[in-house]
Amino acid sequence: MTVDRTGLAEFLRNRREALQPEDVGLPRGQRRRTEGLRREEVAALCHMSTDxxxxxxRASGPQPSEQMIASIAQGLHLNLQERDHLYRLAGHSPRARGVSGQHHISPGLLRVLDRLDDTPAEIVTELGETLRQSPMGVALTGDLTGYQGPARSITYRWFTDPATRARYAPADHEQLGRVFASGLRETVARRGRDSYAAHLVDLLLAESATFRAVWDRHEVGLRFTTGKRFVHPEVGLLELECQSLIDPEQSHLLLVYTATPGSESHQKLALLSVIGSGVA
Known part of the structure; x- marks a missing residue:
């Protein structure tokens, strides 16, 4: 496929001008004259230079890579149909949908997350890869979006990284490990032995004796309870409720963590909002 520079330029301008600051979690300001978003705002959302x-x-740039196109599609809050069109305009084949490793977040989930600045929340894949967090989500668990390779998956980190387990109440570790393994087994059955989920299993079988013992139980159907007990390095134990919103087309989950009003954990969340993510 060849790049359609003119079509790409027109499509980008159209989608940029259709977005308003509040659509992407940005303040409008009092003197805004630009129709839609500014180029520099879109560039920041897409993690690239304004130039x-x-x-x-202007239809004068190089052919963007697939990675660049993925970043632009996310920054412009494109839906799957628009994302696929963008790939074709840029001369690339659209990525497969609804499979492990699919990291394009739907505009609907992004809009909800953008409105949760005062609440811990995150968007995760079926393999437990954190794609986006609210500011309070980062304050609660640290920035989970920067991991690379297998470590992107919390299931992989759970069995290979003591620091990940330390974020949860020790009394819950054994059950959480069983639930993580159960979920991974179900994902492998759903996606097949050639999937990335199966690759994670092979890695964990080679690297973790604990995982091998849990995996040999062949448990399926185990689920997380709505109650979550986190251990924060500054405020200590937080007992939170986890509610989820699913995007079935992409197998993504929006997880939102709240505390009972008036509880000690509610007070600790308020403290976290002041401390921020610097200590996490």
Whole structure:
């Protein structure tokens, strides 16, 4: 496939001008005259330079890589149909949908997350890869979006990284490990032995004796309870309720953590909002 520079430029301009600051969690300001978002705002959302993005809109830039297109699609809050169209305009084949390793977040989930600044929340894949967190989510668990390779999955980290387990109440570790293994087994059955989920199993079988023991139980159907007990390095134990919203097309979950009003954990969350993520 060849890049359609003119079509790409027109599509990007159209989608940028259709977005309002509040659609992407940005303040509007009192003197905004730009129709839609500014180029520099979109560039920041897409994690690229303003010059690079502006050249794409002028149809004078290089052919963007698949990684760049994925970042632009997410930054512009494109739906799956728009994302696939963007890939084709850029001369790439669209990525498969609804499989492990699919990291494009639906605009609906992003809009909800953008409105949860005062609440711990995160968007995760079926393998427990954190794609996006609210500011309070980072304050609660630290930034979970920067991991690379297998470590992106909390299931992999649970059995290979003591620091991950230390974030949860020790009395819950054994049950959590069983639930993580159960979920991974179900994902492998759903996605197949050639899937990335199966690759994670092979890695864990080679690296973790604890995982091998849990895996040999062949448990399926185990689920997390709505109650979560986190251990924060500054405020200590927090007992929270976890509610979830699913995007079935992408197998993504929006997880939102709340505390009972008036409880000690509610007071600790209020303290975390002041402390921020610097200590997490």
């Amino acid at each position: 690079y993005y502006a050249r794409l809109e």
